[in-house]
Structures are given as structure tokens and as C-alpha cells.
Amino acid sequence: MTASIIDGKAIAAEIDARARHTAEALARISGRKPGLAVVLIGDDPASDVYVRNKGRRAEAAAMRSIEIRKPAATTEAEVIAIVQRLNADPSVDGILVQMPLPGHIDSGKVIAAIDPDKDVDGLTPVSAGRLLLGQSGLRPCTPAGCVILAERALGKLDGKSVVVVGRSILVGKPAALLFLEKNCTVTIAHSKTRDLPALCRTADILVAAVGRPNMIGGDWIRPGACVLDVGINRIPAPEKGEGGTRLVGDVDFDAAKDVAGSITPVPGGVGPMTIALLLRNTVQAMARREGVDIPVAAA
Amino acid sequence: MTASIIDGKAIAAEIDARARHTAEALARISGRKPGLAVVLIGDDPASDVYVRNKGRRAEAAAMRSIEIRKPAATTEAEVIAIVQRLNADPSVDGILVQMPLPGHIDSGKVIAAIDPDKDVDGLTPVSAGRLLLGQSGLRPCTPAGCVILAERALGKLDGKSVVVVGRSILVGKPAALLFLEKNCTVTIAHSKTRDLPALCRTADILVAAVGRPNMIGGDWIRPGACVLDVGINRIPAPEKGEGGTRLVGDVDFDAAKDVAGSITPVPGGVGPMTIALLLRNTVQAMARREGVDIPVAAA
Numbered sequence: 126m127t128a129s130i131i132d133g134k135a136i137a138a139e140i141d142a143r144a145r146h147t148a149e150a151l152a153r154i155s156g157r158k159p160g161l162a163v164v165l166i167g168d169d170p171a172s173d174v175y176v177r178n179k180g181r182r183a184e185a186a187a188m189r190s191i192e193i194r195k196p197a198a199t200t201e202a203e204v205i206a207i208v209q210r211l212n213a214d215p216s217v218d219g220i221l222v223q224m225p226l227p228g229h230i231d232s233g234k235v236i237a238a239i240d241p242d243k244d245v246d247g248l249t250p251v252s253a254g255r256l257l258l259g260q261s262g263l264r265p266c267t268p269a270g271c272v273i274l275a276e277r278a279l280g281k282l283d284g285k286s287v288v289v290v291g292r293s294i295l296v297g298k299p300a301a302l303l304f305l306e307k308n309c310t311v312t313i314a315h316s317k318t319r320d321l322p323a324l325c326r327t328a329d330i331l332v333a334a335v336g337r338p339n340m341i342g343g344d345w346i347r348p349g350a351c352v353l354d355v356g357i358n359r360i361p362a363p364e365k366g367e368g369g370t371r372l373v374g375d376v377d378f379d380a381a382k383d384v385a386g387s388i389t390p391v392p393g394g395v396g397p398m399t400i401a402l403l404l405r406n407t408v409q410a411m412a413r414r415e416g417v418d419i420p421v422a423a424a
Numbered sequence: 425m426t427a428s429i430i431d432g433k434a435i436a437a438e439i440d441a442r443a444r445h446t447a448e449a450l451a452r453i454s455g456r457k458p459g460l461a462v463v464l465i466g467d468d469p470a471s472d473v474y475v476r477n478k479g480r481r482a483e484a485a486a487m488r489s490i491e492i493r494k495p496a497a498t499t500e501a502e503v504i505a506i507v508q509r510l511n512a513d514p515s516v517d518g519i520l521v522q523m524p525l526p527g528h529i530d531s532g533k534v535i536a537a538i539d540p541d542k543d544v545d546g547l548t549p550v551s552a553g554r555l556l557l558g559q560s561g562l563r564p565c566t567p568a569g570c571v572i573l574a575e576r577a578l579g580k581l582d583g584k585s586v587v588v589v590g591r592s593i594l595v596g597k598p599a600a601l602l603f604l605e606k607n608c609t610v611t612i613a614h615s616k617t618r619d620l621p622a623l624c625r626t627a628d629i630l631v632a633a634v635g636r637p638n639m640i641g642g643d644w645i646r647p648g649a650c651v652l653d654v655g656i657n658r659i660p661a662p663e664k665g666e667g668g669t670r671l672v673g674d675v676d677f678d679a680a681k682d683v684a685g686s687i688t689p690v691p692g693g694v695g696p697m698t699i700a701l702l703l704r705n706t707v708q709a710m711a712r713r714e715g716v717d718i719p720v721a722a723a
Contacts, residue, residue, distance in 0.1 A: 211476065233559065250553030256551040257601075260532065260592050285618045292604060294557050302556075305591060305612055313604055313610040317583045324609065 128352070131274050134311035137397035138271070143209060144404040145186040147419060151411050158189040159411040161219040161245065162211045162401070166204060166230065167197035174221050178398055179221070185241075186404050191217065201230045205238045210241040218411035219245035221403070221407040242414060245406040247299070256302055263406050268300035270398025271353045275330050278351045278387040283308040289327055290314045290341070290375070291334035296355050300332050343380030352388040354382055355395050427557070427684040429652070430573050436696035439572070443656055443703040444485040446718060450710055457488040458710040460518040460544065460702075463531065463649045465503060466496035471522050485703050490516065504537045511539040517710035520702070526603035541713060544705040545596070555601055562705050566705025567599035570652045571606060574629050577650045577686040583606040588623055589613045589640070589674070590633035595654050599631055620644075631675035634666045642679030651680055651687040654694050 148159050161183045165176045180189070180190035191246030193207060210219045222245045226232045241251035247265035275282060287304040291297040292315045301311045314324055325345040326330055332343050334355035346352060356375030363369060374391030381390055389395050412419040447458050460482045464475045479489035492506060501526070510519045519542045525531045540550035546564035554561030574581060585608030586608045588632040590596040600610045613623055624630055626645040632640050633654035644653060655674030662668060681687055688694050 251549050253556040254549030254553030257556045284618050308616040310617040314609050317607040318609040319583050405567050
């Protein structure tokens with residue numbers, strides 16, 4: 126069997142287009158564009174690329190992108206003051222503080238300062254609590270993207286068995302709760318799990334979110350399973366010349382694609398979904414703040 | 425094999441005794457007892473019994489019990505005002521609003537009004553978020569009690585496979601996260617799970633939290649497993665005369681005890697742990713509020 130390749134880039138583009146459509150409708154109703162503020166402290170080159178991508182895609186989706194860049198020496202109190210100003214600014218619907226923050230800043234304190242109704246990354250304690258309690262709220266982007274990709278590949282997810290490998294607060298744990306909301310039977314596995322390969326082979330949907338290149342082999346995968354690879358690992362690629370590198374996931378793609386029913390590539394699978402869901406969260410946050418009722422599916 | 429019976433009553437009494445010890449130490453340091461406020465709206469007879477039990481055990485553990493009883497006609501705004509007064513009262517360390525509230529009151533709004541640092545039931549969005557994010561905070565009592573019973577039965581839990589049947593916000597979902605914190609591999613199952621008996625048979629620790637009398641049969645249990653029965657179901661017991669009833673769990677105890685390695689009875693298993701953990705949460709809340717460092721194990 127050769128797996129069908131899940132085209133995350135194309136699906137993300139569809140979500141971006143729908144977010145743009147919703148953003149334009151909201152602008153007609155309220156007279157202003159949805160506003161997404163991204164705060165970047167310091168000059169990490171990778172963060173710089175991420176922040177510019179977010180801004181570019183927000184503007185392409187008819188939103189207003191606000192970039193706030195401050196030097197690495199900015200104090201924790203100053204960062205929190207920036208967040209509070211954005212909380213109070215009625216033209217800002219979404220606030221994202223780019224991680225990682227410089228070491229002298231407690232990122233937990235900064236995140237907790239974000240208004241949960243503008244928390245488009247879904248990382249504040251209140252957003253996490255709403256997710257756990259099944260209340261409406263803004264969900265973390267990458268795991269929400271995983272659920273959409275699984276639905277595209279499999280249709281209705283009721284009763285599917287999901288194994289999530291990795292228990293991070295960014296991906297593993299929220300992904301487990303989001304698949305649970307879809308009536309899946311969900312197992313959370315991690316480094317202490319016994320016989321992880323055998324457990325993975327029980328999964329209809331396997332979510333790999335560990336950060337270890339090519340860890341999950343073809344013989345870990347149930348024939349026909351849907352494999353979602355969240356890992357983005359840069360490894361040496363001597364074939365590209367001296368110092369060359371390339372990106373691989375947590376799944377050994379070449380081996381897995383002969384066993385799985387569907388699989389996300391790296392790059393181009395889960396990755397592009399993260400910003401798409403960020404944009405969707407931003408229009409949903411604006412709709413909620415403006416009291417406009419937009420069905421999730423339409424946003 | 426005949427399972428060892430996990431004596432929840434005795435273990436709860438030990439935790440009560442330690443909570444009393446800590447409460448006395450805190451009283452010596454701060455000059456006041458830990459204060460636990462319980463709010464009861466209406467005159468549901470079962471709730472009345474629960475609230476009196478909580479008050480009695482709090483006082484036996486050297487705490488101050490504050491009972492606030494209001495008629496069923498009390499408005500939502502009045503209940504929230506009571507909660508806010510208790511939030512502001514420095515002599516109150518723990519606040520518990522007895523559920524269920526009368527139908528005209530939105531219990532979500534009332535719970536969200538509780539100061540998370542006094543939320544000894546662990547039910548506010550912030551407490552739930554702290555649990556999901558792995559931050560320190562007050563944990564829901566019944567699932568925290570389940571983890572303690574499993575540790576008493578099995579010792580270290582690392583790598584054990586846990587199946588939680590039921591995904592309620594009171595028990596199932598928080599229990600899954602608490603066992604995950606103990607490095608267990610955790611599966612959350614529910615009514616949509618396919619072949620639930622076979623899944624249950626994979627569990628080293630089986631947590632039943634469904635609310636269906638005797639649903640889980642002996643052949644659902646892996647030989648030697650630890651079975652924690654959270655269900656408390658009242659069923660007819662004609663042997664007790666006309667109208668007689670008795671309490672049973674979600675597990676068919678008589679069948680299960682021949683297969684399991686250890687099992688909680690109903691009543692007398694998980695049930696008594698809930699108030700014990702409530703008392704432990706109350707002393708922990710006071711210690712935190714007073715800036716006193718008390719190790720969890722000692723509380």
C-alpha cells in the first residue's frame with residue numbers, strides 16, 4: 126500500500142481563504158479589520174522568520190497585522206505592560222507573544238497576562254481550562270490543525286482510536302483533549318510508555334509530537350492508519366553539500382508511507398496548519414468580541 | 425486469585441489526620457485555623473448530608489467550618505456576591521459551592537467567580553488550566569484521591585497503563601491528567617469506544633467513572649489489575665424489604681474481586697477520599713496564601 130499524502134499546505138490555504146472571507150464580512154459589519162498583534166522580544170533569527178510569516182499571512186487574509194519588536198534587554202514588567210496595553214486596545218482581537226522569550230523573562234507570567242478572549246495561541250491557563258472543561262474558547266493552533274487534517278483524511282472520527290506520542294502542553298495534551306471532543310478513544314504515550322511500538326500499532330490515528338527525527342518506524346504503524354507528524358527536526362544533509370541540512374519529522378516517512386493509509390509530509394503537512402488556525406482564531410476572537418455569531422465551520 | 429480490598433476509609437482517615445496535623449501547625453504560625461466555606465443553596469436532602477459531613481470532618485481536622493445556607497430562590501447575582509465576599513475574606517482559605525445549584529443559576533458562572541487560589545474543589549477554569557499546563561494549583565479531589573489509592577496499592581506508577589472509563593470534567597478528564605503526571609500511559613474511554621471490554625483488559629489500573637451500576641464485568645479486568653471504582657449508584661435491594669436500596673459501583677464487585685489484584689469497594693473505597701482531599705486542599709491553600717512552604721506529602 127502507498128499512503129495518500131495529506132496536503133497540509135493546500136488545506137491551510139483553504140482555511141486562510143475562509144478566514145479572509147470572514148475577516149471581510151466582519152470588516153463590513155464593524156468598520157475595521159480583525160487585528161492580530163505579535164510581540165517579539167530579542168532578535169532570534171528563527172523567531173523573526175515566524176513573525177514575518179504570521180504578519181504576511183494575516184495581511185493576505187484581510188487582517189491588520191501589528192508587530193511589536195523590542196530588544197532582548199526588555200524587562201518582564203515591560204513585556205507585561207505591552208500585553209496589558211494590547212488587552213485594553215479595542216482594535217486588537219488577537220495577541221501572540223512569540224516564544225521563546227529571553228531567559229530573564231518568566232514566560233508563564235507573560236502568557237497569564239494575556240486576556241483569554243484575545244489568546245489566539247490558546248496558551249493561557251484560562252484557555253487551557255476552558256479546553257479541559259469543554260467550554261467555548263480559543264484552542265491551541267497546532268493540535269486543532271491536526272484534528273482538521275485527520276477529518277480531511279478519514280471523515281467522521283467517532284470511535285477512532287488515537288495514540289498521541291508526546292505530552293507537551295503545546296501539542297500532546299491539547300491534541301488528546303481535542304480528539305476526545307471528537308469522540309475518539311485517546312491514549313497519551315511518552316518516554317515512559319512500555320512497548321511504545323506495539324501501542325502505536327493499535328492506532329487508527331497516530332499523532333507524533335516528540336521532536337526526535339525519524340523515531341517512529343514503518344513497523345510502528347497499523348496498516349491503513351492516518352499518521353500526523355508534528356515533529357519538525359533539522360538534520361544534517363551531506364548530499365546538499367558541506368553544512369547542508371534538511372527538515373524531517375518524528376516519523377520515518379519513507380518507511381511509513383508504505384504502511385499508512387494517509388500521512389502528512391514534513392515540511393508541508395501539519396506545519397502550515399498552525400498559522401491557518403491562528404488566523405481562524407483571530408476572526409473567531411473578533412466575532413466573539415463584536416457579538417457576531419459565526420459558525421466555526423465557516424470561519 | 426482474590427483481590428486485596430483497598431480500604432479507602434482507612435486511607436482517608438490517615439489523610440484527615442495529616443491535614444489536622446498541618447492545620448494545627450498553620451494555626452500556631454498564623455494564629456488562626458484554616459477556614460473552609462461551603463455554600464449550599466436550596467434544601468436538597470442529599471446535599472444537606474454532604475455539606476454536614478464536610479463541616480464535621482473539617483472541624484475534626486482542626487479547621488474552621490463556615491456553612492452558608494440560602495433558600496432555593498436565591499438569585500445568581502446573590503450567589504456570586506456571596507462567593508466574592510468569601511474571596512475577599514482573609515480568614516477563608518477554601519470555598520466550595522455545593523452542586524447541583526437550582527436550575528435558574530448558571531453554575532459555570534458561579535464557579536468561575538471563585539478565586540482560583542481558594543478553589544479547593546479544583547473546578548474553576550484557571551484551576552483546570554493549571555492542571556492541564558502542569559502548573560502548581562488545587563487539583564480536583566476525587567481524581568486526586570484515585571491516584572493516592574493506586575499508589576497505595578501498587579507503589580510507583582511510572583509506566584503503568586491506565587484506562588479511565590468516563591470523560592467527565594469532575595473525574596474522567598482530570599484523573600487522566602493526574603495519572604499522566606505520574607508517568608502512566610493513559611487512555612480515556614467512553615460510550616463511543618469500540619470494544620471497551622478488550623481495552624479495559626489492557627489496563628494495569630482501571631478507573632471506572634461512568635455512573636452505570638455493575639457495568640464492568642469480571643471478564644473486563646486484566647488478572648492482577650488495580651480497579652478503582654468511582655461510581656456510586658443506588659439500586660433496588662428487595663432483600664432489605666419493600667423499597668429497600670443499596671449502593672453499588674460501576675464495577676461488578678463480586679465478579680471483579682476474583683480477577684483483580686486490588687479493588688476499591690463501594691461504599692468505602694474512593695468515596696471517603698473526596699473529603700480527605702478537600703481538607704488537604706484547604707490546608708495547602710492556606711499554606712500558599714500565608715507563604716508557608718508545606719510539602720504535599722506532609723499535608
